[in-house]
Amino acid sequence: MRRTLTELARNPDLISGIYNYCDRWCERCPLSSRCLLYASELEDDDGSPESRDIQNEAFWKKLSSIFRETQGMLKEWADEAGVDLNEIKDEDDLNLRRKRRQADKHALATAGKKYANAASDWFREFDQIEEVSDLAATETEVDEADRLVDAREIIHWYQYQIAVKTIRALSSRFEESEFDEVDDYPRDSDGSAKVALLGIDRSIAAWRLVQMSISERSESIVPLILQLERLRQRTERQFPNARSFVRPGFDEILGPPN
Ligand code: SF4
Structure with missing residues:
Protein backbone atom coordinates (compact mmCIF):
# COMPACT_ATOMS: atom_id res chain seq x y z
CA MET A 1 0.00 0.00 0.00
CA ARG A 2 1.23 3.45 -0.85
CA ARG A 3 2.60 5.31 2.18
CA THR A 4 1.74 8.95 2.79
CA LEU A 5 4.31 11.73 3.04
CA THR A 6 3.83 11.84 6.81
CA GLU A 7 4.63 8.13 7.07
CA LEU A 8 7.67 8.46 4.81
CA ALA A 9 8.90 11.45 6.82
CA ARG A 10 9.24 9.24 9.91
CA ASN A 11 12.36 7.62 8.46
CA PRO A 12 15.18 8.73 10.85
CA ASP A 13 17.80 8.54 8.08
CA LEU A 14 16.25 11.38 6.10
CA ILE A 15 18.21 14.62 5.95
CA SER A 16 15.95 17.56 6.57
CA GLY A 17 15.70 19.95 3.62
CA ILE A 18 18.37 18.17 1.55
CA TYR A 19 16.33 18.77 -1.61
CA ASN A 20 16.39 22.56 -1.16
CA TYR A 21 19.95 22.98 -2.46
CA CYS A 22 20.50 20.03 -4.77
CA ASP A 23 20.56 19.89 -8.56
CA ARG A 24 17.50 17.59 -8.75
CA TRP A 25 19.46 15.01 -10.67
CA CYS A 26 18.08 12.15 -8.57
CA GLU A 27 19.42 9.41 -10.82
CA ARG A 28 22.94 10.56 -10.05
CA CYS A 29 22.41 11.75 -6.49
CA PRO A 30 24.71 10.16 -3.90
CA LEU A 31 22.17 10.78 -1.12
CA SER A 32 18.88 9.75 -2.69
CA SER A 33 18.28 7.17 0.06
CA ARG A 34 18.17 10.03 2.57
CA CYS A 35 15.85 12.33 0.66
CA LEU A 36 12.14 12.63 1.39
CA LEU A 37 11.39 14.00 -2.07
CA TYR A 38 13.02 11.03 -3.73
CA ALA A 39 11.30 8.59 -1.34
CA SER A 40 7.93 10.09 -2.22
CA GLU A 41 8.71 9.82 -5.93
CA LEU A 42 9.68 6.16 -5.55
CA GLU A 43 6.53 5.52 -3.59
CA ASP A 44 4.55 6.89 -6.50
CA ASP A 45 6.47 4.94 -9.10
CA ASP A 46 4.33 1.93 -9.88
CA GLY A 47 6.88 0.67 -12.40
CA SER A 48 4.77 1.59 -15.41
CA PRO A 49 6.48 3.70 -18.11
CA GLU A 50 3.74 6.30 -17.71
CA SER A 51 4.75 7.14 -14.15
CA ARG A 52 8.04 8.53 -15.46
CA ASP A 53 6.53 10.60 -18.19
CA ILE A 54 5.87 14.18 -17.19
CA GLN A 55 3.43 14.57 -20.06
CA ASN A 56 1.37 11.76 -18.76
CA GLU A 57 -1.94 12.23 -17.06
CA ALA A 58 -1.02 9.69 -14.39
CA PHE A 59 1.94 11.83 -13.43
CA TRP A 60 -0.14 14.96 -12.96
CA LYS A 61 -2.75 13.06 -10.98
CA LYS A 62 -0.07 11.81 -8.65
CA LEU A 63 1.42 15.24 -8.40
CA SER A 64 -1.90 16.72 -7.37
CA SER A 65 -2.34 13.99 -4.76
CA ILE A 66 1.08 14.94 -3.33
CA PHE A 67 -0.01 18.56 -3.42
CA ARG A 68 -3.11 17.69 -1.40
CA GLU A 69 -1.03 15.73 1.11
CA THR A 70 1.40 18.62 1.40
CA GLN A 71 -1.49 20.97 2.09
CA GLY A 72 -2.32 18.75 5.05
CA MET A 73 1.18 19.25 6.43
CA LEU A 74 1.35 23.00 5.81
CA LYS A 75 -0.51 24.08 8.91
CA GLU A 76 1.77 22.00 11.13
CA TRP A 77 4.91 23.47 9.47
CA ALA A 78 3.52 27.01 9.67
CA ASP A 79 2.69 26.59 13.38
CA GLU A 80 6.20 25.28 14.08
CA ALA A 81 7.76 28.18 12.19
CA GLY A 82 5.44 30.73 13.82
CA VAL A 83 4.10 31.82 10.44
CA ASP A 84 0.53 33.04 10.01
CA LEU A 85 -0.48 31.78 6.57
CA ASN A 86 -3.50 34.08 6.41
CA GLU A 87 -1.35 37.15 6.75
CA ILE A 88 -0.17 37.24 3.13
CA LYS A 89 -1.41 40.47 1.56
CA PHE A 239 27.81 36.04 -3.79
CA PRO A 240 31.13 35.89 -1.95
CA ASN A 241 29.71 33.58 0.75
CA ALA A 242 28.11 31.12 -1.64
CA ARG A 243 30.97 28.62 -1.77
CA SER A 244 31.01 28.33 2.02
CA PHE A 245 27.24 27.81 2.30
CA VAL A 246 26.63 24.43 3.93
CA ARG A 247 24.03 22.49 1.95
CA PRO A 248 22.12 20.00 4.12
CA GLY A 249 23.63 16.55 3.57
CA PHE A 250 25.99 17.38 0.73
CA ASP A 251 28.36 19.64 2.66
CA GLU A 252 28.11 17.97 6.04
CA ILE A 253 30.00 15.09 7.55
CA LEU A 254 27.29 12.49 7.88
CA GLY A 255 27.12 9.59 10.24
CA PRO A 256 26.13 6.20 8.80
CA PRO A 257 22.40 5.65 8.26
CA ASN A 258 20.57 3.94 11.15
S1 SF4 B 1 17.41 12.57 -4.46
FE1 SF4 B 1 16.71 14.39 -3.36
S2 SF4 B 1 18.58 15.47 -2.79
FE2 SF4 B 1 19.13 14.01 -4.37
S3 SF4 B 1 18.95 15.14 -6.31
FE3 SF4 B 1 16.98 14.15 -5.98
S4 SF4 B 1 15.72 15.69 -4.91
FE4 SF4 B 1 17.87 16.31 -4.73
Whole structure:
Protein backbone atom coordinates (compact mmCIF):
# COMPACT_ATOMS: atom_id res chain seq x y z
CA MET A 1 0.00 0.00 0.00
CA ARG A 2 1.23 3.45 -0.85
CA ARG A 3 2.60 5.31 2.18
CA THR A 4 1.74 8.95 2.79
CA LEU A 5 4.31 11.73 3.04
CA THR A 6 3.83 11.84 6.81
CA GLU A 7 4.63 8.13 7.07
CA LEU A 8 7.67 8.46 4.81
CA ALA A 9 8.90 11.45 6.82
CA ARG A 10 9.24 9.24 9.91
CA ASN A 11 12.36 7.62 8.46
CA PRO A 12 15.18 8.73 10.85
CA ASP A 13 17.80 8.54 8.08
CA LEU A 14 16.25 11.38 6.10
CA ILE A 15 18.21 14.62 5.95
CA SER A 16 15.95 17.56 6.57
CA GLY A 17 15.70 19.95 3.62
CA ILE A 18 18.37 18.17 1.55
CA TYR A 19 16.33 18.77 -1.61
CA ASN A 20 16.39 22.56 -1.16
CA TYR A 21 19.95 22.98 -2.46
CA CYS A 22 20.50 20.03 -4.77
CA ASP A 23 20.56 19.89 -8.56
CA ARG A 24 17.50 17.59 -8.75
CA TRP A 25 19.46 15.01 -10.67
CA CYS A 26 18.08 12.15 -8.57
CA GLU A 27 19.42 9.41 -10.82
CA ARG A 28 22.94 10.56 -10.05
CA CYS A 29 22.41 11.75 -6.49
CA PRO A 30 24.71 10.16 -3.90
CA LEU A 31 22.17 10.78 -1.12
CA SER A 32 18.88 9.75 -2.69
CA SER A 33 18.28 7.17 0.06
CA ARG A 34 18.17 10.03 2.57
CA CYS A 35 15.85 12.33 0.66
CA LEU A 36 12.14 12.63 1.39
CA LEU A 37 11.39 14.00 -2.07
CA TYR A 38 13.02 11.03 -3.73
CA ALA A 39 11.30 8.59 -1.34
CA SER A 40 7.93 10.09 -2.22
CA GLU A 41 8.71 9.82 -5.93
CA LEU A 42 9.68 6.16 -5.55
CA GLU A 43 6.53 5.52 -3.59
CA ASP A 44 4.55 6.89 -6.50
CA ASP A 45 6.47 4.94 -9.10
CA ASP A 46 4.33 1.93 -9.88
CA GLY A 47 6.88 0.67 -12.40
CA SER A 48 4.77 1.59 -15.41
CA PRO A 49 6.48 3.70 -18.11
CA GLU A 50 3.74 6.30 -17.71
CA SER A 51 4.75 7.14 -14.15
CA ARG A 52 8.04 8.53 -15.46
CA ASP A 53 6.53 10.60 -18.19
CA ILE A 54 5.87 14.18 -17.19
CA GLN A 55 3.43 14.57 -20.06
CA ASN A 56 1.37 11.76 -18.76
CA GLU A 57 -1.94 12.23 -17.06
CA ALA A 58 -1.02 9.69 -14.39
CA PHE A 59 1.94 11.83 -13.43
CA TRP A 60 -0.14 14.96 -12.96
CA LYS A 61 -2.75 13.06 -10.98
CA LYS A 62 -0.07 11.81 -8.65
CA LEU A 63 1.42 15.24 -8.40
CA SER A 64 -1.90 16.72 -7.37
CA SER A 65 -2.34 13.99 -4.76
CA ILE A 66 1.08 14.94 -3.33
CA PHE A 67 -0.01 18.56 -3.42
CA ARG A 68 -3.11 17.69 -1.40
CA GLU A 69 -1.03 15.73 1.11
CA THR A 70 1.40 18.62 1.40
CA GLN A 71 -1.49 20.97 2.09
CA GLY A 72 -2.32 18.75 5.05
CA MET A 73 1.18 19.25 6.43
CA LEU A 74 1.35 23.00 5.81
CA LYS A 75 -0.51 24.08 8.91
CA GLU A 76 1.77 22.00 11.13
CA TRP A 77 4.91 23.47 9.47
CA ALA A 78 3.52 27.01 9.67
CA ASP A 79 2.69 26.59 13.38
CA GLU A 80 6.20 25.28 14.08
CA ALA A 81 7.76 28.18 12.19
CA GLY A 82 5.44 30.73 13.82
CA VAL A 83 4.10 31.82 10.44
CA ASP A 84 0.53 33.04 10.01
CA LEU A 85 -0.48 31.78 6.57
CA ASN A 86 -3.50 34.08 6.41
CA GLU A 87 -1.35 37.15 6.75
CA ILE A 88 -0.17 37.24 3.13
CA LYS A 89 -1.41 40.47 1.56
CA ASP A 90 -1.81 41.53 -2.07
CA GLU A 91 0.93 44.05 -1.47
CA ASP A 92 3.36 41.24 -0.54
CA ASP A 93 2.43 39.48 -3.75
CA LEU A 94 3.16 42.57 -5.80
CA ASN A 95 6.48 43.09 -4.06
CA LEU A 96 7.46 39.51 -4.70
CA ARG A 97 6.63 39.80 -8.39
CA ARG A 98 8.56 43.06 -8.66
CA LYS A 99 11.63 41.44 -7.07
CA ARG A 100 11.41 38.43 -9.38
CA ARG A 101 11.27 40.75 -12.40
CA GLN A 102 14.29 42.64 -11.09
CA ALA A 103 16.21 39.35 -10.67
CA ASP A 104 15.18 38.17 -14.12
CA LYS A 105 16.63 41.28 -15.75
CA HIS A 106 19.86 41.31 -13.75
CA ALA A 107 23.07 41.14 -15.83
CA LEU A 108 24.07 37.87 -14.19
CA ALA A 109 20.74 36.25 -15.06
CA THR A 110 21.02 37.51 -18.64
CA ALA A 111 24.54 36.08 -18.88
CA GLY A 112 23.26 32.70 -17.64
CA LYS A 113 20.51 32.67 -20.26
CA LYS A 114 22.98 33.67 -22.98
CA TYR A 115 25.17 30.73 -22.06
CA ALA A 116 22.17 28.36 -22.24
CA ASN A 117 21.36 29.61 -25.75
CA ALA A 118 24.98 29.40 -26.87
CA ALA A 119 25.17 25.79 -25.66
CA SER A 120 22.00 24.94 -27.60
CA ASP A 121 23.39 26.58 -30.73
CA TRP A 122 26.61 24.64 -30.43
CA PHE A 123 24.84 21.29 -30.16
CA ARG A 124 22.43 22.14 -32.98
CA GLU A 125 25.32 22.83 -35.30
CA PHE A 126 27.25 19.82 -34.04
CA ASP A 127 24.29 17.50 -34.63
CA GLN A 128 23.91 18.75 -38.19
CA ILE A 129 27.57 18.10 -38.96
CA GLU A 130 27.38 14.71 -37.23
CA GLU A 131 24.47 13.68 -39.45
CA VAL A 132 26.60 14.38 -42.48
CA SER A 133 29.59 12.52 -41.09
CA ASP A 134 27.37 9.58 -40.10
CA LEU A 135 26.38 9.30 -43.72
CA ALA A 136 30.05 9.30 -44.62
CA ALA A 137 30.41 6.38 -42.16
CA THR A 138 33.03 8.07 -39.99
CA GLU A 139 34.09 5.80 -37.12
CA THR A 140 34.22 7.05 -33.54
CA GLU A 141 35.97 5.14 -30.79
CA VAL A 142 33.42 3.52 -28.47
CA ASP A 143 34.86 4.92 -25.23
CA GLU A 144 35.04 8.39 -26.76
CA ALA A 145 31.45 8.12 -27.89
CA ASP A 146 30.43 7.09 -24.35
CA ARG A 147 32.36 9.98 -22.90
CA LEU A 148 30.62 12.34 -25.26
CA VAL A 149 27.20 11.00 -24.28
CA ASP A 150 28.02 11.50 -20.58
CA ALA A 151 29.39 14.98 -21.13
CA ARG A 152 26.41 15.99 -23.19
CA GLU A 153 24.03 14.75 -20.53
CA ILE A 154 25.83 16.80 -17.89
CA ILE A 155 25.84 19.94 -20.04
CA HIS A 156 22.14 19.62 -20.82
CA TRP A 157 21.27 18.99 -17.20
CA TYR A 158 22.83 22.23 -16.01
CA GLN A 159 22.39 24.34 -19.13
CA TYR A 160 19.19 26.06 -17.99
CA GLN A 161 19.50 25.30 -14.31
CA ILE A 162 22.44 27.69 -13.98
CA ALA A 163 20.28 30.67 -14.97
CA VAL A 164 17.30 29.43 -12.96
CA LYS A 165 19.34 29.07 -9.77
CA THR A 166 21.05 32.40 -10.37
CA ILE A 167 17.68 34.12 -10.70
CA ARG A 168 16.51 32.46 -7.50
CA ALA A 169 19.71 33.60 -5.75
CA LEU A 170 19.21 37.18 -6.95
CA SER A 171 15.55 37.22 -6.09
CA SER A 172 16.27 35.87 -2.59
CA ARG A 173 18.98 38.49 -2.21
CA PHE A 174 16.42 41.25 -2.90
CA GLU A 175 14.12 39.79 -0.26
CA GLU A 176 16.89 39.24 2.27
CA SER A 177 18.08 42.83 1.95
CA GLU A 178 15.04 43.75 4.00
CA PHE A 179 16.37 41.66 6.90
CA ASP A 180 20.01 42.68 6.76
CA GLU A 181 20.32 42.94 10.49
CA VAL A 182 20.16 39.10 10.72
CA ASP A 183 23.76 38.68 9.71
CA ASP A 184 24.82 35.13 10.47
CA TYR A 185 21.72 33.43 9.19
CA PRO A 186 22.39 31.02 6.27
CA ARG A 187 20.95 32.75 3.27
CA ASP A 188 18.89 31.16 0.55
CA SER A 189 20.64 33.48 -1.91
CA ASP A 190 24.01 31.91 -1.04
CA GLY A 191 22.63 28.36 -1.15
CA SER A 192 21.03 28.93 -4.55
CA ALA A 193 24.14 30.67 -5.88
CA LYS A 194 26.19 27.68 -4.71
CA VAL A 195 23.99 25.29 -6.69
CA ALA A 196 24.45 27.54 -9.75
CA LEU A 197 28.22 27.59 -9.19
CA LEU A 198 28.43 23.81 -8.91
CA GLY A 199 26.46 23.55 -12.14
CA ILE A 200 28.97 25.91 -13.77
CA ASP A 201 31.97 23.92 -12.46
CA ARG A 202 30.52 20.67 -13.74
CA SER A 203 29.59 22.19 -17.09
CA ILE A 204 33.14 23.48 -17.58
CA ALA A 205 34.48 19.99 -16.87
CA ALA A 206 31.90 18.45 -19.21
CA TRP A 207 32.81 20.80 -22.07
CA ARG A 208 36.43 19.82 -21.54
CA LEU A 209 35.35 16.19 -21.94
CA VAL A 210 33.64 17.10 -25.19
CA GLN A 211 36.86 18.76 -26.34
CA MET A 212 38.82 15.61 -25.53
CA SER A 213 36.32 13.42 -27.37
CA ILE A 214 36.20 15.46 -30.55
CA SER A 215 39.48 17.29 -30.79
CA GLU A 216 38.67 18.62 -34.26
CA ARG A 217 35.90 20.74 -32.68
CA SER A 218 38.02 21.78 -29.75
CA GLU A 219 38.42 25.41 -30.76
CA SER A 220 34.71 26.00 -31.15
CA ILE A 221 34.25 24.99 -27.50
CA VAL A 222 36.74 27.46 -26.06
CA PRO A 223 34.30 30.45 -26.19
CA LEU A 224 31.71 28.42 -24.26
CA ILE A 225 34.19 27.49 -21.55
CA LEU A 226 35.29 31.12 -21.31
CA GLN A 227 31.69 32.25 -21.10
CA LEU A 228 31.15 29.87 -18.19
CA GLU A 229 34.35 30.93 -16.50
CA ARG A 230 33.30 34.59 -16.66
CA LEU A 231 29.91 33.63 -15.28
CA ARG A 232 31.60 31.69 -12.48
CA GLN A 233 33.77 34.63 -11.50
CA ARG A 234 30.91 37.12 -11.63
CA THR A 235 28.68 34.85 -9.56
CA GLU A 236 31.41 34.43 -6.96
CA ARG A 237 31.87 38.19 -6.81
CA GLN A 238 28.13 38.77 -6.40
CA PHE A 239 27.81 36.04 -3.79
CA PRO A 240 31.13 35.89 -1.95
CA ASN A 241 29.71 33.58 0.75
CA ALA A 242 28.11 31.12 -1.64
CA ARG A 243 30.97 28.62 -1.77
CA SER A 244 31.01 28.33 2.02
CA PHE A 245 27.24 27.81 2.30
CA VAL A 246 26.63 24.43 3.93
CA ARG A 247 24.03 22.49 1.95
CA PRO A 248 22.12 20.00 4.12
CA GLY A 249 23.63 16.55 3.57
CA PHE A 250 25.99 17.38 0.73
CA ASP A 251 28.36 19.64 2.66
CA GLU A 252 28.11 17.97 6.04
CA ILE A 253 30.00 15.09 7.55
CA LEU A 254 27.29 12.49 7.88
CA GLY A 255 27.12 9.59 10.24
CA PRO A 256 26.13 6.20 8.80
CA PRO A 257 22.40 5.65 8.26
CA ASN A 258 20.57 3.94 11.15
S1 SF4 B 1 18.58 15.47 -2.79
FE1 SF4 B 1 19.13 14.01 -4.37
S2 SF4 B 1 17.41 12.57 -4.46
FE2 SF4 B 1 16.71 14.39 -3.36
S3 SF4 B 1 15.72 15.69 -4.91
FE3 SF4 B 1 17.87 16.31 -4.73
S4 SF4 B 1 18.95 15.14 -6.31
FE4 SF4 B 1 16.98 14.15 -5.98
